[in-house]
Amino acid sequence: MPIIRAAEAPQFQLPGVRFTGLAAPSRGSNGLCTWRLQVEAGLSSDVPHTLDRDEVFMVLSGTVQLTPGGERLGPGDAAVVPAGEQIQLCNPGGTEAEVYVAITAGFTGTMADGTTVQPPWAQ
Template sequence: MPVIRHAEARRTETPNAVMTTYASPTQGSTGLALWRVDMRAGGTGPLHAMDVEQVWTLLTGSATVDLAEGPVTVAAGDTLVLPADTARQFTTADGFAAVVAGPSPAHAYNPDAVTPEGACAMAPRDAERVLPAWIA
């Protein structure tokens, strides 16, 4: 049974947040990713969707998540279950920390990209999908 020591947690910094990977297919797990997101005060993440379900639990702070059905505000202790292919954008006034879990591989894509002519209407509308480093 693998043990991933605190010192072995992988950190990935983006312009929007710092992700700390606790487990992923390249770090002790075969099909599940578990990571922490720390977003600074005043942060706004990119509009994106994931092709898998994810579960977010806020540890500190609060965030507004813009979803197709409208904005949802979550605070420390709240858990947000985001189904696969749900467009979302996180913003925070005061910053937040969250732990996130979901199957891996998981790919992010732009839900506003134009569907190529003749593509299946149910397929993601972006030809490019990205496997985020903290999920790999």
Template structure:
């Protein structure tokens, strides 16, 4: 399937965050999952790690990211590269929502502290 139409609305919602699956195995891709995330400015970051490299490209707003204990700020157009097995957190910085495009290889999983790895539903 060479063209996958974008959904008209977010496909998954959590308190303060919305995820829109764009290209995922359930939508027709085989090797790469891509989704858009929007995080409200008052939403606290969720510490976790991933089993495969994950890349975020900030589209709007400003991201505050902590990777392996080091904090960084990323604005529109910046890429955030999260290595596998390294704790990280992502949140909006400032007063506006942060929107980013996210890319994770199919089979990549997230893991909350003390939990088992799982595939986020927006990446399936």
């Protein structure tokens, strides 16, 4: 059974967001990817994108806002983003937010400009 220790998990940084890779094919999970997001306070916009699989966001602390719906989520809340729905993640709060994300392994993201990606934290 693979164990992913927090201190040893790979980290990736995008402007305003830190990704900590947890379950993924390279870390022993063939069917599921999970990662932890730390979203800076006041992040007004993440890059809009769509995914070809359903994605689940589970808020542990702070507040995040998922668009296009614009719903604010707080600790204990979860949102399911259906495959193909465009999404942006923001943090309208005054403190960092911590969110866990889960999605089926092998997914592909498509950015607003049509570029496709398979992010390194999910490999």
